[in-house]
Amino acid sequence: MKNQTELLRSLPKVDEAINKLQEEQIAKVAKNLLLKAVRKCIDTERDNILKGESKSVPSEEDWNERFKKTIADITRSNLRRVINGSGVVIHTNLGRSLLASDAVEQIRNCSKGYSNLEFNLEKGVRGSRYALVEELLCDLTGAEAALVVNNNAAAVLLVLDTLAKGKETIVSRGELVEIGGSFRIPEIMEKSGTTLVEVGATNRTHLRDYQNAVTERTALFLKVHTSNFRMVGFTAEVPADQLVALAREKNIKVMEDLGSGCFIDLSQFGLPKEKTVQEVVASEVDVVTFSGDKLLGGPQAGIILGKEDVISRVKKNQLNRALRIDKLTLASLESTLRWYYDTESAIQNIPTLAMLAEREDSIKKRAKILYDTLRADKDLQCEIAIVPTVSRTGGGAMPEYGLDSWAIQIVAETLSVNQIEHDLRTGDIPVIGRIEQDAYILDMRTVMDGDVSDLSNLLLRYFTEKTV
C-alpha cells in the first residue's frame, strides 16, 4: 500500500494524458472539452486520495476507461432522441410532431449548403422567404394569402398587433383560454396593445353579446379554439359565419385562433370531428392562425392565412421581422405540406397522422414483437404482459378523447415501479413510460417501428443486469 504523497505523485499529468488521447483518437472533440474531461477525472481521483478513499494506483487501462467515460458524458448532446412510450402522440415536452423522412432530407439538403431562401432564381433578384410556401398553403386551404412565423403564439401576437393595437378586441368569456401554462389569451392581448372586451358568460355567448359590445373603438372579433378542454352541457357559441356577417356591417375584422389546425377531417378514422382549416377559411373570417407542429404534423411554426389586404398588412408589420421563420423550418414545412394534396398520402407519410390513424391490431403486432423478444430471454427478471390501454392525441386537440391502444406492462418483484420509471428515463436512450395501477406501462402507439429493437435491447439489459 502506498502513502498519500506517493499516490498523489502518481496522478497522470494533464498534458500527457491529452496528447495520448489525441494520438489514439479516442474522441473527436474540441481540445478544451477534452481538457475539461481529463481534469475532471484527475480531480476526482485527487479528492478520493485526500479523503483516504483511494488507496492504490489505478492501472493505465483504468485511467483510459475513466477518461473515455467522462468524455462520453461531457460530449453527449443535451437535446437527445427519446423513446416515447407515454401514448401521447403530440407531446409538447417531447418535441410535438415527428417529421416525415422527406422533410428531414430537405432540412439536410438546405442546411449543408446554400439555398435560395430569399433569392428569386428566375429573375436573379432578391426574393421573399414567405413565397416558398404561400402558394402551397393557399392551394390547400382556399385562402387568398398566407404568411408563416415562428410559432402560433407569435402568429396571434403579430395579427393582434397589426389589426387591433390601441383599439378594442371582443372575445367570448368561454374562449379566454390558457394553453400549456405560458400562453394565455388575455395576456397575449395585453402584450399586443389591444384592449380585451369580454362578452357573454363562461358557458354561453350569443351574437347579441358581441353586438352590444361594439363601440367606435372595436377593431376585431377574436374567436379562440378551446384546444385543451371541452365544455359540455348548456353551452352556446357564435359560429364564425354569423360573426363575419355582423363584422361586415360594422367594418370590424374577424380572427380565429384555431390552435391545432388540421387539413384533414379525422372523423373518417374514427376520431372526433375537429373543425378543419379549410372550413374556417370558407367561413370568410379575415384571418386564421394555427400551429405547424400540432395536428398538421410539421415543424414548429405559426401559420397565418387570410384575406389579401389583411395578410399584406401583417407582412409589413416590423414585428414580423422579429418573429420570422428560419430556413430549416421552411424546408420541412414545404415538404410536409406537399403530402396534403391527397388525404391518403398525408395519412401514410406524416408520422403524427399515421400514429393517430394506426389501427389497434397493427399496434398490437408491434407490442407482440417486443413481448416475444423479451420473453425469449430466460434471465428476464420481471413479469411482462400485453395489456389494453388508452392513448391521447395531445397538443391541445380532442382533449377528452382516448384512442384504444395496446401496451407492454412490466412489473418486477425486486424493483419498485418508480425505480423502473426513473432508471429507464435516465438511461442512454431515455424511455418515457407511464405508471398505471402500480405497473410500468409502455404504450406501443407512440413507440415507432424503428424504436422497437433499441427498446428491447434496453429493457433486456436493464431487467437482466439492472444497469441501463
Ligand SMILES: *Cc1c(COP(=O)(O)O)cnc(C)c1O
Ligand atoms: C397551442 C395553441 C397556441 C400556441 O401555439 P404554439 O404553436 O405552441 O405557439 C395558441 N392558441 C391555441 C388555441 C393553441 O391551441
